[in-house]
Every structure is written in C-alpha cells, then in structure tokens.
Amino acid sequence: MMTEESGRNEQSVLRKLAVPIVIGAAVGFVTMFGVSKLTSGDLLAGLSKAAEMAVLVGAFYILAGVGVGLGALRPRIGAKILNVEDVEELEEQKGKLLTSCIAMALWGAALIIIALGGEGGIIAPLPALIGGVAMLVIGSGFAWVSYRASDELMQMLNAEATVLAYSLTLGVVGVWAMAAHLDLARAQEPIEMLTMFYVIAMLATFIAAGRRGLLAPR
Structure with missing residues (x-):
C-alpha cells in the first residue's frame, strides 16, 4: 500500500x-x-x-x-x-x-x-x-x-532577495567594472548594466525562494 x-x-x-x-x-x-x-x-x-x-x-x-x-x-x-x-x-x-x-x-x-x-x-x-x-x-x-x-514570510523573502541581489550585483557588475578600469576587460555599455540588474534581481529572487523551499512542488 x-x-x-x-x-x-x-x-x-x-x-x-x-x-x-x-x-x-x-x-x-x-x-x-x-x-x-x-x-x-x-x-x-x-x-x-x-x-x-x-x-x-x-x-x-x-x-x-x-x-x-x-x-x-x-x-x-x-x-x-x-x-x-x-x-x-x-x-x-x-x-x-x-x-x-x-x-x-x-x-x-x-x-x-x-x-x-x-x-x-x-x-x-x-x-x-x-x-x-x-x-x-x-x-x-x-x-x-x-x-x-x-505576510511576514514573504517580506523576509523580499529582504533576503534584496541583500542577495546587492551581493551578486557587486560581485558581477562591480568586478567587471574593476577589470574594465584596469584595461583587463572591455567597458560595460549602460544598457548592459541595466539589463544585468534585471537578470540578477530575478536570479536572486529564485535563489531566495528556493532556499525557503517555495519552489518545491506543492
């Protein structure tokens, strides 16, 4: 059974x-x-x-x-x-x-x-x-x-996603900007930076939701 x-x-x-x-x-x-x-x-x-x-x-x-x-x-x-x-x-x-x-x-x-x-x-x-x-x-x-x-859970999720998005943005956009400043990479186009903010925000939301088990089938 x-x-x-x-x-x-x-x-x-x-x-x-x-x-x-x-x-x-x-x-x-x-x-x-x-x-x-x-x-x-x-x-x-x-x-x-x-x-x-x-x-x-x-x-x-x-x-x-x-x-x-x-x-x-x-x-x-x-x-x-x-x-x-x-x-x-x-x-x-x-x-x-x-x-x-x-x-x-x-x-x-x-x-x-x-x-x-x-x-x-x-x-x-x-x-x-x-x-x-x-x-x-x-x-x-x-x-x-x-x-x-x-509710409190979703507000905490939003807070976690925001912190994660900030960290990812600093890690991706920030490191790229450092490399470009040192002539180790090409400079970012403004529209590329804006698009990356969008992509990183979405990625951070998925990661935060996954960590709290909200992506598991219900």
Whole structure:
C-alpha cells in the first residue's frame, strides 16, 4: 500500500511539474523567436546586441507578469499552472499577486523603452527616458503595495532577495567594472548594466525562494 501510495504521489508531483515546465519552455521559445524576428527587421535593424538582449529580458518580465497575473485572475486554471496548493490559496493571494505582476510587467516595459531609445532605436532619447522612468516608478509603486500586503514570510523573502541581489550585483557588475578600469576587460555599455540588474534581481529572487523551499512542488 505504501509503495502504491508513494507511486501515486510521485506521479502527481511529476504532473504538477510538467505543466509549468512545458508552458515556461513554450513562452521562452516564443519570446526569443518573437524578439529575434522583431530585431532582425528593418525597423529595429540598427539595435546593438546589448539592446536586443535588453528587449528580450524586458519581454520575459512582461510575459511572466501577464502569465502569472492571468493565472491569479482565473484561480481554477491558475492552480493547475502555478505552484500553489489549491484554488483557495490562490484566491487568498490574488490581490498581492496581481499588484506584483503589474509591477513586473511595468518594469519589463521600462527596460524595453530604454533599449528602443538608444542608438539605432526608434524612440527619441528624452521621451524614452521619461517613459522608462515613469514605468519604473509606477511599477515600484505597485511593488510596494504588494510588499505591504505580504505576510511576514514573504517580506523576509523580499529582504533576503534584496541583500542577495546587492551581493551578486557587486560581485558581477562591480568586478567587471574593476577589470574594465584596469584595461583587463572591455567597458560595460549602460544598457548592459541595466539589463544585468534585471537578470540578477530575478536570479536572486529564485535563489531566495528556493532556499525557503517555495519552489518545491506543492
């Protein structure tokens, strides 16, 4: 009996993992394909590789925010995709998730606007700066609302992710800047630094969540 029950639990876990993995892989492929097609066209042909990478990272932020947000708006569907115990838990987390998702999407939009406003872009520098900063500030406002509504565990998770992101940024961006200053590496492009902040913030969040067991199938 224990063996059969264990087998059923394992199959349940695998099914729980399979759906988000497949969806994540599909979203990642579509994002990369779409950005590749967009930047290879005549309209954005002048973008640098660093700017293209920024657009890709920004698009990932937007799609992730929209995807999780839609799951939160449709708890019965979202419970099958997102890593939650059941529909009831997702309904309880709905408000906090939505504000967090809006923040993530706006931050992604900010990065894309800035990337499209640089050399070879399609947005004039000043409007790009105003639009990018506006998206960043408004997104931060939604993130703050989500943080204030979070329980103690999530607030501690956010604090750990922030400290980890700072350490990783100092280790990656800081060491690179040191090497560039000493002519041991090429200087960083501003858009590269901005993109790295985004990537490191996401990585730090995943690491902090993993350390607290929040990435384990539920």
